[in-house]
Amino acid sequence: MTTSDRPTRRAILLKIGVLFNAAVGAMLAVPVLRYMLSPxxxxxxxxxxxxxxxxxxxxxxxxxxxxxxxxxxxATPSDGETAETxxxxxxxxxxxxxxxxxxxxxxxxxxxxxxxxxxxxxxCHGGAYYQDGSRASGPPPRGLFEYSYKVERGTLLIKAGEMxxxxxxxxxLKGSSPCAPSSGSSSCA
Amino acid sequence: MRALIRELVVRVIQRVGxxxxxxxxxxxxxxxxxxxxxxxxxxSWFYVFGSAALTVFLLQLVTGIxxxxxxxxxxxxxxxxxxxxxxxxxxxxxIRALHGWGSNFMLAIVAIHMxxxxxxxxxxxxxxxxxxxxxFLLLMxxxxxFTGQVLRFDQDAYWGLGIGTSxxxxxxxxxxxxxxxxxxxxxxxxxTLSRFFALxxxxxxxxxxxxxxxxLLLVLKLGINEWPMPGRIVxxxxxxxxxxxxxxxxxxPFVPGAIVKDxxxxxxxxxxxxxxxxxxxxxxxxxxxxxxxxxTAPRPDFFFLWLYALLSLLPPSSETPILLIxxxxxxxxxxxxxxxxxxxxxxxxxxxxxxxxxxLIAVGLGALTRLALHTPxxxxxxxxxxxxxxxxxxxxxxxxxxxxALVFQSKQCRNCHSLGDTGGQRGPALDQVAVxxxxxxxxxxxxxxxxxMPAYGNNLSPPQTTALVAFLQTLHPIxxxxxxxxxxxxxxxxxxxx
Numbered sequence: 001m002t003t004s005d006r007p008t009r010r011a012i013l014l015k016i017g018v019l020f021n022a023a024v025g026a027m028l029a030v031p032v033l034r035y036m037l038s039p040x041x042x043x044x045x046x047x048x049x050x051x052x053x054x055x056x057x058x059x060x061x062x063x064x065x066x067x068x069x070x071x072x073x074x075a076t077p078s079d080g081e082t083a084e085t086x087x088x089x090x091x092x093x094x095x096x097x098x099x100x101x102x103x104x105x106x107x108x109x110x111x112x113x114x115x116x117x118x119x120x121x122x123x124c125h126g127g128a129y130y131q132d133g134s135r136a137s138g139p140p141p142r143g144l145f146e147y148s149y150k151v152e153r154g155t156l157l158i159k160a161g162e163m164x165x166x167x168x169x170x171x172x173l174k175g176s177s178p179c180a181p182s183s184g185s186s187s188c189a
Numbered sequence: 190m191r192a193l194i195r196e197l198v199v200r201v202i203q204r205v206g207x208x209x210x211x212x213x214x215x216x217x218x219x220x221x222x223x224x225x226x227x228x229x230x231x232x233s234w235f236y237v238f239g240s241a242a243l244t245v246f247l248l249q250l251v252t253g254i255x256x257x258x259x260x261x262x263x264x265x266x267x268x269x270x271x272x273x274x275x276x277x278x279x280x281x282x283x284i285r286a287l288h289g290w291g292s293n294f295m296l297a298i299v300a301i302h303m304x305x306x307x308x309x310x311x312x313x314x315x316x317x318x319x320x321x322x323x324x325f326l327l328l329m330x331x332x333x334x335f336t337g338q339v340l341r342f343d344q345d346a347y348w349g350l351g352i353g354t355s356x357x358x359x360x361x362x363x364x365x366x367x368x369x370x371x372x373x374x375x376x377x378x379x380x381t382l383s384r385f386f387a388l389x390x391x392x393x394x395x396x397x398x399x400x401x402x403x404x405l406l407l408v409l410k411l412g413i414n415e416w417p418m419p420g421r422i423v424x425x426x427x428x429x430x431x432x433x434x435x436x437x438x439x440x441x442p443f444v445p446g447a448i449v450k451d452x453x454x455x456x457x458x459x460x461x462x463x464x465x466x467x468x469x470x471x472x473x474x475x476x477x478x479x480x481x482x483x484x485t486a487p488r489p490d491f492f493f494l495w496l497y498a499l500l501s502l503l504p505p506s507s508e509t510p511i512l513l514i515x516x517x518x519x520x521x522x523x524x525x526x527x528x529x530x531x532x533x534x535x536x537x538x539x540x541x542x543x544x545x546x547x548x549l550i551a552v553g554l555g556a557l558t559r560l561a562l563h564t565p566x567x568x569x570x571x572x573x574x575x576x577x578x579x580x581x582x583x584x585x586x587x588x589x590x591x592x593x594a595l596v597f598q599s600k601q602c603r604n605c606h607s608l609g610d611t612g613g614q615r616g617p618a619l620d621q622v623a624v625x626x627x628x629x630x631x632x633x634x635x636x637x638x639x640x641x642m643p644a645y646g647n648n649l650s651p652p653q654t655t656a657l658v659a660f661l662q663t664l665h666p667i668x669x670x671x672x673x674x675x676x677x678x679x680x681x682x683x684x685x686x687x
Contacts, residue, residue, distance in 0.1 A: 039369040039380070069481045078379040080265020081479040082347065085376060102483060107500060108351035110483040112570065117601040118648045123486035124352070125501040126566040126615050128643050136643030138566075138615075141505045162375035163351070165358030165368055166509075 051150065051157040054089060060097070060156065065090040065113050065131065068099075070160065085160065087147060088113055088120070090131065097156065100133050101145035101164040108165060111144065120144065141166065222409060226440030230416035232447035235309070237454035238302035239408075244455040245295045246401065248462065249333075250394070252288040260340070262386035264379040264478070267342035271474045286466030292334055294462050296492045299330050304547055307526075310535025311414035313423045317527035319407040322400055324523045329397050331492075336389035338490050342382055343474035348487035350377050352500075359509045377480075412436065413447075417535035424532060486567065494561035495554045501566040502557075565614035572612045573601040579609035586663060593660025596653045600645065608664075616642055623662045623671035630672075631658045 034041070054068045068089045075083035088111070090098040100120070102110045109124035119136060120129040127138035134143040145164035150157050210216055259278060261270040274281035303323065306312065312320035335353070339346050350372075357371055358364040373380030415435055441447060472490075476482060489497050503511055537544055569576075578594050586594070597603065605615035626634065635654060638644030649657065665671045 037370070039373045040366040042374075067481075067483070072376050072378070074375055076379055078263045078265050080263070080379070081477060081481075082264045082376075082378045084479070084481050086481050086483060102480070103351060103355075106355070108355040109348055109487060110480075110485065112483060114601055114604075116573070116599050117645070119601070119643055121568050121570065121604065123567055123570060124348075124497075126568055128568070130643065130647075137638070137641045139501065139503070139505050139508065141508070162365075162369070163354065163372065163377065165355045165364070 050159075051152075052160055054087075054099075054156045054158055057091075057151065057154050057156055060089050060091040062091050062093050065115065067113070068156075070158070072160070086110070087158065087160070088144075089156065090133075095151045097149050097151075098133060099147040099149050099156075099158050101147065101160075103145065103164055104140060105135070105142045105144055105164075105166060106138070106140040108163070223444040224442045225409070225412075226436040227413050227443050227447050228415040228435050229439045229441050229446075231413050232441060232450060233416065234450055234454070235305055236413065236447070237451050238298055238305055240451040241455050241458045242295065242298045242302055243401065243405075244459060245291055245298060245462070246397070248291050248459065249288065249295060252284050252291060253390070253394070255284050256288055257390060262340070262382055264342065264382045267340070267382060268474055268477055271341065271343075275471060275474075282471050283466060285471035286469070287462060288337075289472040290462045290465040290469070292337055293491065294458060294465075296330060296334055298458065299327055303327060306414065308537040308540075308543060308547065309414055310417050310423070310537075310540070312527040312530070313533070313535060314425050314428055314527075314531045316407070316411050316414060317531055319404060319411065320527050321524055322404045322407065324520070326397065326400050326404060328520075329393050329400065332393050333389060333397070334490065334492055336385050336393065338493075339382070339385040340389055341472065341474050342478050344476040344478060344482065344485045345473070345487045345489070347377060347478040347480065348485065349489055350381060352487070352489075356512055360513060414535075417537070419534070419536040419538045421535065422533055423535055486570075488561075491558070495557035498557040498561040501564075502560075563614075567613075568604040568615050569613040570604060572603040573598050576603060576611045578603075582608065582664065586660070589656050590660045590663050593656035593658065596649070596657040597660055600649065600653075600657075602657075605642075619661065619664055621665055621669075623665040624669060625672060626661075627672045627674045628658060628662060629674060631661050 050073050052070045052073060054070055059068070060066050066089050067086055069084050069086045071083050072079075072085055086102045088100040088102065090100070092098065100111075104111050104122040104124065104127050106122065106125055106127045109122050111120040111122045111127070111129065113120055118131040120131075120133070122128070122138065122140075125139050127140040128136040129140070129144050130136050132143075133146060135141075147158040147160050149159070256274065259270060259274050259281065261267055271285070274285050276282070306320070306323070339350060354368050354371060354377070358368045360367055369375070371381075371384075372378075373384045412432060415432060476485060488494070500508070500512075534540055578598060583591060583594060602619075603612040605613040607614060607618045608620060610618075622631070632654065634640075634642065635649065635657060636644060636646040638646075645654075662671055
């Protein structure tokens with residue numbers, strides 16, 4: 001080995017300098033990543049969710065479908081009016097309900113209930129659903145999303161976690177273990 | 190005396206200039222850049238779109254900063270701060286209008302610029318990287334348009350976010366976490382607006398400035414694409430030498446040879462934006478972003494209308510794959526283009542496939558946009574109560590048939606089916622339905638639905654169905670008999686019919 005091939009003091013210091021920066025950078029990357037991913041990680045903790053009241057049962061006459069709104073449990077003061085979320089409540093009989101998400105199962109537009117023809121219709125891409133939430137026609141790949149519910153002391157409670165989206169079916173089911181959303185006719189009281 | 194003062198002023202300016210020059214040493218570079226020769230024929234009206242895009246970008250930066258002085262990026266207050274801009278702050282409406290129309294002009298000019306450089310073969314050697322950087326600039330411009338629409342925090346923005354979220358959620362496995370990342374929480378709320386604000390105001394503009402810088406640097410380093418001549422072939426081995434000779438032999442200095450048309454066009458575009466802003470005003474905001482107001486039909490801005498139509502028309506089975514794979518294929522095609530077609534003919538006269546591709550894309554996007562302006566796929570939500578049945582379909586009808594007409598309206602058939610050219614277009618027009626379907630077929634269609642029509646079996650009593658079908662059977666042109674089942678006629682001749 002000639003003298004010129006031997007790593008000089010400067011070259012070694014340069015390497016150490018680069019490595020030092022890389023190490024500090026990696027250290028700083030951890031909190032930055034945690035910060036960036038906090039909506040995902042925090043969500044999982046909240047996943048079990050709380051029961052949210054939709055109000056007294058009297059608001060929902062048997063055999064009818066009514067619009068209800070609730071404030072999301074994670075709402076903050078700066079959310080303003082977006083803290084409110086709406087859903088369709090169908091009361092079949094006494095304690096038997098179906099609570100549908102407002103969002104069309106196609107791409108999330110707000111569906112409207114037409115009691116005359118017993119259909120939910122979507123204004124965006126023309127999806128339609130029957131009164132039990134099953135798909136009637138149009139582009140939706142499935143029926144309306146359902147929230148699980150229970151009746152307690154004359155109040156209707158639902159479990160509504162995240163905004164229902166076509167891809168989030170698994171997590172929606174997970175958050176509603178007491179009563180599967182597909183069997184909305186079963187009361188969870 | 191006056192001459193003395195003038196000489197003094199000139200001397201002071203010179204000394205100040207020299208002071209800066211000694212430190213910055215930029216004069217040489219600037220003079221060199223301004224005087225660099227460009228091929229004479231590129232001093233053309235076809236070569237003005239890039240500089241116009243830069244001008245509009247600068248306008249967007251300035252108006253964006255002006256808006257940020259007043260805009261409140263909070264879900265609870267954004268909408269009212271936009272109202273304040275529109276109504277309370279002097280010329281606030283005009284700055285909003287400039288920014289909004291600037292956005293539309295920007296997208297249009299970027300699209301035209303891209304078509305022009307593609308048809309003139311500017312993506313070929315050695316300008317491949319310029320093209321690729323340009324593709325990213327296009328993506329960022331679209332990103333700015335979408336995030337900007339979200340900052341105009343109204344009903345369309347709120348539900349538009351819902352649509353974007355639903356698309357993202359369809360990504361396999363990663364969908365739900367991506368949705369949380371996009372929304373910043375479980376629902377569309379304050380956290381969502383804050384992150385779109387950060388994207389629109391810091392992240393994407395920062396990247397845009399960097400990429401515009403690289404794009405311009407590449408144009409200066411490699412020289413502007415020469416005017417393509419049919420038969421002048423691009424070869425890696427010889428191109429640089431040929432281009433150098435061309436600029437030496439038949440070049441003009443960029444300033445003032447070529448920049449004059451750029452200056453005039455940029456000013457004309459700025460003026461057009463200002464006129465549009467002044468005459469047509471700002472965009473929205475529409476209704477309040479209140480999720481409890483569901484009487485809304487959200488629509489995207491003009492440049493995303495084609496996507497809105499596509500999402501309505503794709504068959505459900507192929508929708509997710511096309512939504513997820515389509516953009517990836519488009520991106521790969523755009524980035525791969527200069528590597529696949531990096532040499533050869535530049536002139537569009539000798540590149541029929543290139544011209545046909547542009548025409549196909551233009552016709553496709555144009556047709557989808559046009560459809561999205563009419564939304565034939567959406568039910569007309571108030572047709573059943575707002576549009577009466579044309580009198581000609583009621584005159585001389587029996588009570589049962591008129592009862593059927595009532596059922597037709599009250600069961601909202603009209604929302605999807607038109608009569609006399611009014612009503613929904615989701616399903617077929619029914620003015621001549623009796624010619625197409627027999628009584629049995631009508632009953633079956635009403636009860637069981639099918640062919641994209643809901644089944645009404647659970648929703649109509651037998652008398653209602655009878656009346657409705659009786660009415661539908663009257664819908665045929667005068668003098669043309671309704672469709673009938675031939676076998677039934679034969680059976681009734683034999684005395685076996687119903």
